[in-house]
Amino acid sequence: HAGNLVLGYLSGVPTVCMQGRLHFYEGHPAWLVTMPIRMMKLIGVETLIVTNASGGLNQDYNSGDIMVIKDHINLTGLTGQHPLVGPNDEKFGPRFPAMTTPYDPELRRLAQETAKELGFSGFMREGVYVKVSGPSYETPSESRLLRKIGADTVGMSTAPEVVVAIHAGMKVLGFSMVTNVVILKQDSDKTPPTHQEVMDTANKRAKDLQLLVKTIVGKLASTLKATESAATPAAAMLHKEKEN
């Protein structure tokens, strides 16, 4: 997690890119972990593209697969470490925001269509991400629990940021890269996960994910130009031009 905030143009579109993020397991409270999302909102970002590294709970998944996130289980949020706890700032959104469709169906469709065009179908998935606290990886019993509650991948981030983005009225597209297949059986002879394995797999697949995001942003930008509507959501972590 390099910890850089990179501002520039992606496919010709003004973009804010976080190279790494804050995590709860580093000791940061949930509101601080998600503060960059509010900062993006304040400078005009309308669409957020989030990525993460995750463990594959779904045993059909392979290391290196990219899962379009269909929904999430914010397990730490459900159990009290919720980023919107505390006084609500109505400037951003309502006290009780709905989370019925956190990951935009049209963006998900566009992501799958683009992946197909790029020849990525063989490693594309669509499923549910569960957010845990970390920093320890899960025990086999914990992993079976997470699988049983409906999760396909498990990781230590993303859901809080997405909750804050949805609260603030942003559109969200999410990708979860499976960097290790989670061990569900006790006394397995499979190699336990390590952060090195996570980084190595992520690095191997990084170029594909970068190309996918870049192509999607390009497509969103041309849609924007074609519709001429200032209210139309822009692309990934990017904002519409200021109108002054």
Ligand SMILES: O=P(O)(O)O[C@@H]1C[C@H](O)[C@@H](CO)O1
């Ligand atoms: O920021 P993400 O969720 O992609 O990073 C994951 C969680 C931990 O930092 C690390 C675990 O190996 O990868």
